[in-house]
Amino acid sequence: MPIRVKFLAVLKPLASSPELLVDPSINSLEQLVEYLTRTQPKQFVDRFISHESRWLRPDILVFINGVDARLLGHKSAKLSDGDEVVFLPTVHGG
Numbered sequence: 448m449p450i451r452v453k454f455l456a457v458l459k460p461l462a463s464s465p466e467l468l469v470d471p472s473i474n475s476l477e478q479l480v481e482y483l484t485r486t487q488p489k490q491f492v493d494r495f496i497s498h499e500s501r502w503l504r505p506d507i508l509v510f511i512n513g514v515d516a517r518l519l520g521h522k523s524a525k526l527s528d529g530d531e532v533v534f535l536p537t538v539h540g541g
Contacts, residue, residue, distance in 0.1 A: 448529040452479070455535045458507075461491040471529075476509065477522040479532060495534075508535045 449468035459465045463486070473479050480503060484492055497504045502522070509516035510533040516524045526532065 450479070450526055450528070451531045452483075453531065453533045455533060457494065457536050457538070458491065458534055461494055462487055463491070471527070474526050475522070476511070476516055476520075476524040476526065476532070479526060480522075494536075503534075504536075506537045508537060509533070510535065 448471065450471055450473060452467040452469055454462045454465055469479065469482065473482055480496075484496055487495070495503065495507065503509070511519055511524055511526065512531055516532075519525070
């Protein structure tokens with residue numbers, strides 16, 4: 448069963464699709480972010496990744512099965528078959 452990835456708010460229109468199904472061989476949040484960086488459009492990556500830290504911008508929250516990824520090990524948070532990962536920018540506009 449694939450990993451379901453959802454993009455919300457300003458990421459949604461920038462991604463190739465608002466929802467993706469990803470191969471479950473990707474088994475950590477770090478691997479998922481690397482995969483998305485390689486496969487998504489440039490404008491998405493520019494909004495998604497901080498060029499200074501080479502990691503997610505600090506205003507993007509990540510939830511794995513409804514739990515904040517920071518509570519699950521952040522970059523090293525494990526992903527499994529059937530998991531749902533949601534990326535939510537805290538800056539939405541108004």
